[in-house]
Amino acid sequence: MTRRIARMPSGVLLCGGVLGCFACHDVRELLVDHGSSMRMSSRSMRAGAIVLAAVMMSSMVACSGPSASEKASASFHNSVSAARDALFEEAKATNQGFFDLQESLGLQGGAEELPAQMHRYVMGNAAKYVADLNAQLKESGERTEPDTHAEMVGPVLYEGEKKSGAEEADSRAEIVIERCVDARKSPRLDSRGEPIPGSTNLVHHILYMDHDSDGELKIFEAWSQEVTTCPVNGLFAIRGVAGG
Known part of the structure; x- marks a missing residue:
C-alpha cells in the first residue's frame, strides 16, 4: 500500500522564518491510498489538536515581546540615564x-x-x-x-x-x-x-x-x-x- 502526505492546504499561514513564530488556521494530514482519502481517527485528531495548541502557545510566548511592565521599566531607566548625562x-x-x-x-x-x-x-x-x-x-x-x-x-x-x-x-x-x-x-x-x-x-x-x-x-x-x-x-x- 502506497501512502504519501499531501500538500498543506491553503488555509495554513507560515509567518515565522528566522523569528520562529507561526500561526496555523487549519492543519490536517491527508493520507491518500490509491486515490481514496482516509479520515483521521478521532484519537489522532485529538492528539494533533493538543500538539497544535502547545506549539501555538509556545509561539505566542516567543513572539509576544517584552511586557508592558518591562517596557515601562526600560523607559524609566533610559530617562534616568539621560537625566544623569545632562x-x-x-x-x-x-x-x-x-x-x-x-x-x-x-x-x-x-x-x-x-x-x-x-x-x-x-x-x-x-x-x-x-x-x-x-x-x-x-x-x-x-x-x-x-x-x-x-x-x-x-x-x-x-x-x-x-x-x-x-x-x-x-x-x-x-x-x-x-x-x-x-x-x-x-x-x-x-x-x-x-x-x-x-x-x-x-x-x-x-x-x-x-x-x-x-x-x-x-x-x-x-x-x-x-x-x-x-x-x-x-x-x-x-x-x-x-x-x-
Missing part, C-alpha cells in the same frame, strides 16, 4: 567656566572683589574661598607667571569614599565631580617677580554642586589635596593638604 554635562560646563575665569584672575593678580561672572559658577562656602584667595593675591601683589597656565585633568564623576568633614555637602549635592589642576609649569610670582617656592603643584579637587535659586548649577563646597599623581588617572601619593 546633569554631568551641566557640571562640566560650570567647572570649565570656573577654571578659565580663575586662571584669568590669577594672571591679573587677583581682585579685591569677585567679578559678577564668577557668581555664575560659585556660591556659599566656595564663593567665600575664591573671594578670599583673590583678595589675598591682590593685597600681596602676587600673580601667575605671564604666558603660563595650569592644566586641568578631568572632570569625572566622583564615586569614591565620603570625605571627613564633607558629609553635609555630600548629602546636599546634586552631583559631585573630581578633577586635578596641574600648575607645575605655571608658578606664582611674588611682588618682585620671583617664583614662590611650592607654588608649582598638582592639586586634586572634589567639587560639590547644586542648583542655585537662579536655576544655575554652581559649586558650593570643595575639598582639595596636594598630590604627586592625579587620582583621576590612577593611584596617587599625598604630599600635603591644600586649603579649602
